Amino acid sequence: xxxxxxxxxxxxxxxxxxxxxxxxxxxxxxxxxxxxxxxxxxxxxxxxxxxxxxxxxxxxxxxxxxxxxxxxxxxxxxxxxxxxxxxxxxxxxxxxxxxxxxxxxxxxxxxxxxxxxxxxxxxxxxxxxxxxxxxxxxxxxxxxxxxxxxxxxxxxxxxxxxxxxxxxxxxxxxxxxxxxxxxxxxxxxxxxxxxxxxxxxxxxxxxxxxxxxxxxxxxxxxxxxxxxxxxxxxxxxxxxxxxxxxxxxxxxxxxxxxxxxxxxxxxxxxxxxxxxxxxxxxxxxxxxxxxxxxxxxxxxxxxxxxxxxxxxxxxxxxxxxxxxxxxxxxxxxxxxxxxxxxxxxxxxxxxxxxxxxxxxxxxxxxxxxxxxxxxxxxxxxxxxxxxxxxxxxxxxxxxxxxxxxx
Amino acid sequence: xxxxxxxxxxxxxxxxxxxxxxxxxxxxxxxxxxxxxxxxxxxxxxxxxxxxxxxxxxxxxxxxxxxxx
Numbered sequence: 001x002x003x004x005x006x007x008x009x010x011x012x013x014x015x016x017x018x019x020x021x022x023x024x025x026x027x028x029x030x031x032x033x034x035x036x037x038x039x040x041x042x043x044x045x046x047x048x049x050x051x052x053x054x055x056x057x058x059x060x061x062x063x064x065x066x067x068x069x070x071x072x073x074x075x076x077x078x079x080x081x082x083x084x085x086x087x088x089x090x091x092x093x094x095x096x097x098x099x100x101x102x103x104x105x106x107x108x109x110x111x112x113x114x115x116x117x118x119x120x121x122x123x124x125x126x127x128x129x130x131x132x133x134x135x136x137x138x139x140x141x142x143x144x145x146x147x148x149x150x151x152x153x154x155x156x157x158x159x160x161x162x163x164x165x166x167x168x169x170x171x172x173x174x175x176x177x178x179x180x181x182x183x184x185x186x187x188x189x190x191x192x193x194x195x196x197x198x199x200x201x202x203x204x205x206x207x208x209x210x211x212x213x214x215x216x217x218x219x220x221x222x223x224x225x226x227x228x229x230x231x232x233x234x235x236x237x238x239x240x241x242x243x244x245x246x247x248x249x250x251x252x253x254x255x256x257x258x259x260x261x262x263x264x265x266x267x268x269x270x271x272x273x274x275x276x277x278x279x280x281x282x283x284x285x286x287x288x289x290x291x292x293x294x295x296x297x298x299x300x301x302x303x304x305x306x307x308x309x310x311x312x313x314x315x316x317x318x319x320x321x322x323x324x325x326x327x328x329x330x331x332x333x334x335x336x337x338x339x340x341x342x343x344x345x346x347x348x349x350x351x352x353x354x355x356x357x358x359x360x361x362x363x364x365x366x367x368x369x370x371x372x373x374x375x376x377x378x379x380x381x382x383x384x385x386x387x388x389x390x391x392x393x394x395x396x397x398x399x400x401x402x403x404x405x406x
Numbered sequence: 407x408x409x410x411x412x413x414x415x416x417x418x419x420x421x422x423x424x425x426x427x428x429x430x431x432x433x434x435x436x437x438x439x440x441x442x443x444x445x446x447x448x449x450x451x452x453x454x455x456x457x458x459x460x461x462x463x464x465x466x467x468x469x470x471x472x473x474x475x
C-alpha cells in the first residue's frame with residue numbers, strides 16, 4: 001500500500017491492537033509525506049536527531065494551517081507546547097517542588113506510599129475470580145498517586161475524569177474527521193480543569209501543605225514563580241499526564257507478560273529484574289506512541305526529504321524504539337535487555353517530566369500484581385482498546401485467576 | 407558495590423538524582439556529584455537509577471564496568 005496513507009491507517013481504530021507492522025512499513029521510507037500534508041518519521045536516528053534540533057518547535061502556533069494555529073492560540077500552552085527559553089523557565093519552576101536540585105527526595109519519599117496504595121488495590125482483587133486490570137488497578141493507582149502529589153481531593157475524580165477524557169480526545173488524530181469541534185471541546189475542558197485546580201491552589205495560599213499546588217502559590221522562587229494562567233495550565237498538564245499515561249504503562253505491561261507466561265514466571269522468581277523489565281516495556285509497548293505536536297520553524301531536510309516550515313511533523317516514538325538499525329531483535333520482548341536507550345520518554349529538553357515517578361509506579365504495580373495473583377489468564381486477546389492512537393492502551397483488560405498468592 | 411558515572415556521557419536528565427537521592431546529587435542544575443562506594447541500604451535504589459539512566463552513563467559492579475545485572 002502507498003506510504004502516503006500510512007497516517008490514516010495508523011490512526012484507524014482497527015490498527016490499535018497492533019500498529020507495529022505499519023511502523024515497519026513507515027521505517028522503510030524513514031520520512032513519509034502524507035496526503036494530508038503531514039510528515040511521519042519512524043526511524044530511531046532521525047527521530048533522535050529531530051528531538052535535539054532547535055529548528056523543530058513544540059508550539060503548534062507555528063503551524064502554517066491558519067485554522068490549526070488559531071485553535072492552538074485560544075488557550076496559553078503549557079510547557080509541553082512551548083519552546084525555549086519560555087519552556088525552560090516554566091519547566092524549571094515546576095521542577096522546584098518536584099525534583100532535584102531543589103527537592104531531590106520527593107519521588108523517593110513516595111515509594112512507601114505507592115507500595116501501600118498498590119497493596120490495598122491488590123487486596124481488593126482477592127477472592128474475585130475475574131478482574132479488570134484497568135478499572136480495578138491500573139487506573140486507580142496512578143490517579144491516587146497524582147492526587148496526593150498535586151494535592152487534589154481523590155473524591156473529585158468523577159469531576160476531572162470527564163475533563164481529562166475530553167482533553168485526551170483532542171489528541172485523537174483521525175484525519176477523516178473535522179478536528180475543530182474536538183479541539184474546542186478539549187480547550188473547554190482544559191479551561192474548566194484549570195479553573196478548578198487554580199481554585200484549589202488559591203485556597204492554600206498562606207496555608208502551606210505538602211503538595212505541589214501549595215508549593216506553586218507559597219514557595220519563594222527567585223525566577224518569579226508561576227503567574228495565575230501558568231499555574232492553571234501547568235497543573236492541568238501534570239494532572240492529565242500523571243493519570244492518562246501510567247495507566248497504559250501498567251496495563252500494556254500486564255498484557256505483554258500475560259502473553260508470555262515464561263517471562264511472567266521469570267519476573268515472579270526474580271523481582272530484581274523489574275526495573276529493567278519496565279524499561280523494556282517502555283521500548284516494546286510504550287504508552288505514548290507518537291509526538292504529534294512538532295513543527296519545523298524553517299524548511300528542514302530529513303533523510304533526503306524536505307519537511308517544509310509550518311508542516312505537521314509527527315515523530316512516531318514507538319516505531320523508533322523498534323528500529324532494527326538501533327536495537328537487536330527489536331520485536332522480541334526481552335526483560336534482560338541491557339542496550340536499551342528507548343524513546344519511551346522522548347529525549348532532549350522535552351523528555352518526560354514525570355518519568356521517575358512513572359518508572360517507580362510501574363515497577364511497584366507490576367511487582368504487586370505478579371506477587372498476588374496466581375494462575376493468571378487473559379479473557380480477551382486482543383483486549384478492547386481506548387480510542388487514542390497517541391496515548392495507546394487497553395480500555396479494559398479482563399483476567400481470570402486461580403487465587404491469591406502470599 | 408562501587409559505581410562510576412561517565413560524566414562526559416551524563417546529560418543531566420537527573421533520573422538517578424530522583425531515584426537514589428542519597429547517592430546522586432545535582433550540584434546546581436547540571437553538574438552531577440555522586441558517592442562512588444554505595445552503602446548497603448542504597449544498593450537497590452542505585453540499581454533502579456542505573457537502569458533508568460537515559461544515556462546509560464552509570465556503571466555498576468563489584469568492579470565498576472562489570473555487568474549491571
